[in-house]
Amino acid sequence: MSSDRTRKFGFETRMLHAGHIPDPHVGARAVPIYQTTSYVFQDAEQAAELFDLKLYGNIYTRISNPTTAVFEERLASLEGATGAVALASGMAAQFAVFMTLLEPGDEIVASAHLYGGSVTQLTHTLKKLSIKVHYVDPSNLKAWEEAITPKTRCLYGETIGNPGGSILDLEALAVLADSKHIPLIIDNTFATPFLCRPIDWGATIVTHSATKFIGGHGTSIGGAVADSGKFNFARFPSIADPSPSYHGLRFFDTFGHYGFLMKLRVETLRDTGACISPMNSFLLIQGLETLSLRMERHVSNAMGVAKFLAEHPKVARVNYAGLPDNPYHALALKYLPKGPGAVFSFDLKPIGGDAREAGRRFIEKLELFSHLANVGDARSLVIHPASTTHQQLSDEELAAGSVGPGLVRLSVGLETLEDLIWDLDQALAAL
Amino acid sequence: MGLGSGASCSISLNTVLTPEQQALYQDPDCIRDILSRTKTIAIVGLSSERQKASYFVATYLIREGYRVIPVNPRGGTILGETVYPDLKSIPEKVDLVDVFRPSAEVSAIVDQAIEIGAMAVWTQLRIINFEAAEKARASGLLVVMDKCVKMEHGRFSGSLHWAGMNTELISARRAKR
Known part of the structure; x- marks a missing residue:
């Protein structure tokens, strides 16, 4: 039985409220714009614990920001995700997913019906990092299966292909990905979570160019990565193994279903610097509200x-x-x-x-x-x-x-x- | 944002329990009640290794004002606190027993939690033992299973939100200080 305190709120309620509870000090109803680069530590010990990820909190806006956190949690709530990380653009979001998951020599199987900029990123930029992409006709499930090799680390496609308008068979692809123990990554830019929630159909990770319908007014560039939290990364070396760039931290062991997003934020976003501005997060939040x-x-x-x-x-x-x-x-x-x-x-x-x-x-x-x-x-x-x-x-x-x-x-x-x-x-x- | 503000959705993500089991062992009101009434937490299976999940949880809980007592047969001290070999050896009142040991060991830990009069027993992510949980409930203990104390505290206190995670908290009421 669902009590008042365990109510599952509807999509529209989440658009307006998820991720923002009026703060105790000011009580601002609109989401405040925290236009700040950095955050004063309480004391030296707290600073050390923040850097060590023992505490959740803000250090530097390249990694996290309170306005951006509202956008992230709100989008995660709408996608049915365990969390989200916002980035400078959809291209940055997509790149961050691959940089977090993949190692040199790994392979991606991707739909051939992708945004042209994505094709360029996958074919040429990822090639410089020794990552190979196999493109397949997205409507041919057998082609997806046949393109998977022992080096394949993920499947990638768009809910609605750009610009041809093809629709991915999400459920079938999720079953395929699951049978191969690899994550299914879906770009949901054209659908938005209002029209389709890929995680409900078994997708592991959802990416967005929030610049589009989420922002909705052509004002701001931004992107996001949302994670279902349902993929078992225990045998996925990039997420499970001790990380040399974070004191040997094993992200999946330590953070469980938050492991992938934590690694994406504190390593990939930290190191690539593709952070979203708080002002853009604010404008994208205005978009989500309608x-x-x-x-x-x-x-x-x-x-x-x-x-x-x-x-x-x-x-x-x-x-x-x-x-x-x-x-x-x-x-x-x-x-x-x-x-x-x-x-x-x-x-x-x-x-x-x-x-x-x-x-x-x-x-x-x-x-x-x-x-x-x-x-x-x-x-x-x-x-x-x-x-x-x-x-x-x-x-x-x-x-x-x-x-x-x-x-x-x-x-x-x-x-x-x-x-x-x-x-x-x-x-x-x-x- | 302060414990106790506003309504919360029950979060069903990332658990292997059925909805019926979640209602019994992951009730958000029960979790908030435990977190707000607890002063002393015994962490069974707390590791002295800086990068282990249990060490993260302990560090976090100390910073949030809880007294943490390590329980580990290896003894010594962890985070400046004396390590006790088992719950029975702890010479002070324990409110919450937090378990970082395999599911098969939970039953024996629950027996001791009942014996020392703990208010609640909590098993971390994927540590699940229904028999032990029912034994604890029958003795009047509150029980949480397949949840992380740090994540749940962070969720209700607002800090997990800073990491962009979905807290499933929805409220138009002003947060308490």
């Missing part, structure tokens, strides 16, 4: 726009899993029943055989959609990946990521739906 309301409108507007485009004669294809004829529709209904996000792509029919030119001209004609390299703003956004976010990828890599030359990516915002459709209609009419 997340459910915005996501409901984002997905309903996205569905309206997708339906309009699907019926337009100048559009070859709409890649939105919310549409019944989309190959990922069944997975979307299972994992994202409220709607498969608000970022999707569509292919324009070529003009005189040139699809790239059609994409370029279409974007030039738009009045309300902002042409820029971001998604998840309250405003509607548009980009042509082949000439921007994905331009560093080869043609083969583009094809592997399902990005055609005439592919246009939309991030549908919160404007009046009829106005968005008007804008798309007039730009298409001008082609």
Whole structure:
């Protein structure tokens, strides 16, 4: 029986309250911005115990900060995670996960449908650290399994692939990862915990670019790592073995289900310095407080726009899993029943055989959609990946990521739906 | 933030106990009651090694104002405190017995906890012995299993929050000093 004191609070209540109890001294209702680099120790002994991790507390904002802690706990609460660490960006968050888990010679099996920047980080930057990546068709479970070698240390994919809009079969991948005793890492940026909670389906670790729908207003760059706390790292050397960079500390033995996040914070974040600013944490918290309301409108507007485009004669294809004829529709209904996000792509029919030119001209004609390299703003956004976010990828890599030359990516915002459709209609009419 | 502020969600993460077992052995009200009434904690299986989990817990609890008494057959002193070979040898009142020994040893430890009149017995993460737990409860002791004293104290006092961890505490009431 659940008493009043053991109530499981709902998602919206957590958006507004989790991670922040008004402090005893001031009682500020809004989350205060602790714009400070460092924190005065109580005495020499307390300082030593803090550095030794015997006490929980703040030393230096590169490692932790009270405003950031509210953002971290709130996101962890919304994801059903045991905790979270916020970082400077989504790219920093993803990198920190790999730097915490992996050693030179280790391998990753990753979905080929990843954000172009992630592909570059995994393929080229991780290669410098002697970490190898195998990309697989995310919808082919057998391909995932076959790519796993004895050196594979994790599986990585996006809940909703960027920019193709593919949906991962989270439950099947979690079963596969579990059978191989490796963690499943899921980037949940496009879904947010309101639309999908990967940990509920068995994911080990969730990463976010909080810059997108979590912040929601295009104001602040930030990222986060949330851990389910459910993975047994006892035989995972990087987390279980004595750490030479923390006096031989064995993070999993000492901190149990907090071990991975503690190591990520006090070693990886400490050493790479990719900390988030307290001001950005504050702004991302403001985003979290209205997340459910915005996501409901984002997905309903996205569905309206997708339906309009699907019926337009100048559009070859709409890649939105919310549409019944989309190959990922069944997975979307299972994992994202409220709607498969608000970022999707569509292919324009070529003009005189040139699809790239059609994409370029279409974007030039738009009045309300902002042409820029971001998604998840309250405003509607548009980009042509082949000439921007994905331009560093080869043609083969583009094809592997399902990005055609005439592919246009939309991030549908919160404007009046009829106005968005008007804008798309007039730009298409001008082609 | 002070023990006792606001409502708390029961946290079901990171335990192998069923919901029914959690209600019996991980009740948040019971945990808060133990933490606020306890003054002296005997830690059975406290290690003298600086990087062992038990040493972290002991250091933390001392800093938070508890009196910690080490129990370990090796004797000597740990953190400046005399180490006793067993609970029966401790010459003062013990409120809470915190166990860092394998599950199979819990029964004998509970027998001694009952004998010395401890208020509560608490077994750390993944140390689970239902028979011993029921024996303790039948003798009027409060019981917590498969939880860490440091994590739970940090959770209710607010300090675990600084590490970005999910305390599952939700309240609009101002924290107590």
